[in-house]
Amino acid sequence: MYPLEEIHWVAKDEAIDDLLEARQTVLPAGLEADVWKLSTPTNEYVLKIWCKDSKPDVSYQYAMLQTLHAIGVSVSRAFGWGMDHNQHKVLLTSYDGRALAQGDDIQRVSKLLAELHRIPIDRYPVRLRRQPDFVKYFFPRIDEHPDIAEALHLLLETANMKYTTMIHGDYNLGNVLAGPASYTIIDWTNAQLGDPRYDFCWASFLIRIDNDKVLYQTFIRTYLLEIPTSREDLARFESIACLRWLLLNRIGNVPKNVDTDRRIQEFLLQDSLIPKRLSLFI
Template sequence: MQQEDNLAISTMDQGFEAEVVKITLEQTSYVLKIWNKDSRPDVSFQFHLLNALFDRGLSVSKPIGWGMNANGEKVLFTSFDGAAVKKVNKKKMSDLALLLASIHQTPVEELLHVQLPKYDFIDYFYSAIKEHPDLLLALTHFLSMTEMNQEQLIHGDFHLANILENNGKYTVIDWTNGQLGDIRYDFAWSFVLKSIYVSEQNASAFRTAYLKTNPISQNDVQLFEAIACLRWILYSRHEKVPKGTNTLDTIMSLITNNPYLKELDLYDFSKKI
C-alpha cells in the first residue's frame, strides 16, 4: 500500500461472481479478488480454510489478507499461482485426479478450527430445482437409492478454470463452495464437467486415475454421475452454463450411456436442455 506508485495492476479472467486483478510489485505477483457482483460469500471462512490447507501442504494459493474495500465489497488477497489450465492430455488429467483425491483424503479433524459448514444437499447445489418438477422427481428418486455421506472436505466446483498451472505445478482456487460433503458427488460433478467441456477421452483418464487412488463402487460412480448430470441440466435451463456446437450431443451421450439416466424420457429432456 505504501508503494502504490510502483504497483502494476492488470485484469485477469473474470468469473460470474467476482472481479479478479493481478497486482505485481517488482518480481512478486499477487491476486486480489473483489466480490462486486451478486455473490456475497463468507470471505473470512475462505481465508481461514486456505490458510489451514496451505499449512498442510495442499496445492492452494497462499492467503495473505481479506476484508472490505472502500465500496464495502468483500475482497481476498492471495499469492499469484499462474494461469488456468488450458491444454490437457491424459497425463495431466491423471495429475489433476490425484490432486482432487488429495483434497478428499484430507483429515477433517485437522480442520476443526475452520468450522467447515455442512449444507442441505438439494438446497445448496440445486436451489432452483423446484421450478422443474421433472428434474426434482428424478433427483429425489436417485437420492433415495443412496445414503449421502457429507463428512469429508469437498471443493464443490473442481473444473479447469479453478485449477492454475505454473511451471508444472497446479494450484486449486475458488473455495467458495468448500464444505463438508460427499466426495462421490464432488468427483462426479468434476467428471461430468470434463466430459462436456474437455473431451470424453480425457475425462475417462481423469476418472480412471481418481478411482485407482480413491476407489468408489461402479454403482455409486454411475449413480452420482447421474445426479451430477441433473445439476448441469438444471443450470442449462437457467442459461448458467456455456454451450458449444457439440455440447448437446455430449450431454445426450452421457445420458444414454448411464443406466440411471437412460430410464428418463430422453425426448422431453433433450427439448428442455
C-alpha cells in the same frame, strides 16, 4: 486502476503494505467476481472482488485457504481479505500460474482431488466444517422445476450420502492453474463438509461434456486408482451432477462449447439414470 488504498482489510499479511505501487492488470472475470493481477518487483498477486450477485463468505474462504496451505494442499496462499469502497468483499491471494491447456497433466489434476479427499476431517478446525443442506445449496430454485426435483429425489434415495470429508464443491479444469513446477487448486467459495463421490463426479461430468473421451477416461481412471469408487456410484453421482447442470442451464448461463449440448444428450440417452424425457428440455 482499482483503488487499492480504499480497501478496508479485516485480516492482512504485511505484504499488503507494498501493494499501493503494484502494477495492475485485469484478468478474465468469472461469473461471480472481477479479478485483477497485481505485480510488484518481487511478487505477483490476485485480487478478487465479489461485485456481482454472489455474496460468499470470504472470511470463511480466507480461513480455509490458510488451513489447506498449512496442511500441505496445493492452494493459493491467502494474504488478506476485506471490503472495498463499494462494500464489496475482496480476497488477496498469490498468483499461481495460467489456465490449464491441452497437454497438461490430467493425471496430476485428478490426484490433487484425491489427495484433498483423503485428508482426515479432524485436520480442519470445527468452524470450517460447515455442512449446508445438499439440495438447497447445490440445486437453487429446484422447487420451480418439479421434473428435475423428482428425478433428483429418486437418485438421492439410493445415494446414501456420506458427509465424511472436505470437498471443493466446484472442482473443474477451470479451477486448477498450472505453474512452472506445480498445479494449484483455486476458488474455494463452495468448500464444505460433503460427499467426495459428488465432488469427484461433478468434476468428471464437466470434463465428460466439455472435452474428449480420452481426457475424461484418464481423469476417472486415475482417481479410481487412488480412491476406489463403484461403477454404480459413478453412474449415480454423475447423473446427480447432470441434473445440477440441467437446472443451472435453465436458470442461468452455464459455460458451453460447440459440443456440450450434443454430449449432454448422449449422456441422458445412453449412460444416465435420469428419465429420458428430460433430454427434451436442455
